[in-house]
């Protein structure tokens with residue numbers, strides 16, 4: 071794999087991702103077809119998987135076809151397949167694998183399934199979102215197929231040239247995939263945002279086909295599903311929320327972190343946290359944003375008592391508008407903030423709670 075680096079200016083968030091002159095000189099066509107490995111929930115395709123679909127559609131080849139692979143069991147799977155079939159104009163086929171083996175998101179059977187589908191379909195590209203699920207499954211698929219995956223792709227230059235962040239997002243690396251087919255990608259959904267327009271652009275229905283699982287060997291020796299827990303609050307999903315309110319170590323305790331939760335509720339926002347806040351036990355670790363947490367790029371990111379460590383910035387610097395409240399005027403977060411307030415969060419948040427209107 072050839073690598074080229076474009077260094078961003080020190081923690082600047084307004085950076086050209088890829089020089090336009092290079093983009094045109096590298097463009098090439100391909101012959102092939104793409105498989106998108108999709109996640110679904112409550113009878114609908116999850117938003118990060120729609121982003122993967124957009125990424126697949128942006129691969130430069132008008133003749134190629136895009137298929138979507140869905141697996142699971144029960145009525146919600148078939149509902150999701152039906153939703154997928156008419157939800158986007160860019161793909162032609164929905165492949166449905168209906169089996170108890172895929173009821174839970176266990177990586178081993180899923181990887182085997184993708185391997186099986188690849189052996190039959192001979193796709194040139196396999197794409198999934200860089201979600202916890204995608205990060206778990208796709209490297210296993212790559213190992214089964216003996217190829218090297220290109221992960222965390224943020225831009226597609228041509229069918230085999232991709233941009234991905236390195237060094238906690240401080241540099242962008244352009245990589246050219248020179249390995250054997252298929253080219254396996256995970257994409258950052260925040261870099262392929264799903265607009266309402268792209269969701270609404272209904273297509274002719276793609277065909278829905280069942281995957282023949284008669285030769286599928288369901289060997290679950292190595293892992294076993296134990297349980298899955300989810301928070302039962304009604305807030306939006308952190309990965310796709312339009313507004314995120316994040317609290318840092320400065321909140322001091324789980325009890326006081328409720329200030330962040332109250333503000334998020336009032337704004338209809340998702341709650342985020344720094345690793346320091348998570349490590350201190352204020353909130354669960356699925357709220358962590360950053361290099362080792364979730365990557366978000368909401369319309370509005372509000373950071374309270376967050377210093378702006380490089381590892382945190384790696385997860386939120388692409389937010390459209392960043393607002394920071396910190397009592398230290400020299401805190402690094404102010405270098406990426408569009409609006410900054412030097413003040414005590416324990417005074418600012420109660421005032422905001424008092425003055426902001428209730429969300430209708």
Ligand SMILES: Cc1cc2nc3c(=O)[nH]c(=O)nc-3n(C[C@H](O)[C@H](O)[C@H](O)COP(=O)(O)OP(=O)(O)OC[C@H]3O[C@@H](n4cnc5c(N)ncnc54)[C@H](O)[C@@H]3O)c2cc1C
Pocket residue numbers: 317318319320343344345346347358359360361362363364374375376377378379380381382385395396397398401413414415416
């Ligand atoms: C390998 C690795 C991976 C990491 N991954 C992540 C990651 O994914 N996400 C992440 O967040 N971190 C990550 N970290 C940790 C990161 O380096 C920082 O330690 C962490 O982000 C700091 O969190 P913080 O901003 O909440 O705390 P601090 O750095 O302690 O900052 C607290 C801030 O609050 C301000 N403050 C204090 N009191 C008040 C007040 N009353 N009102 C207003 N402001 C106040 C202070 O001025 C300070 O700026 C990682 C570190 C490593 C080494």
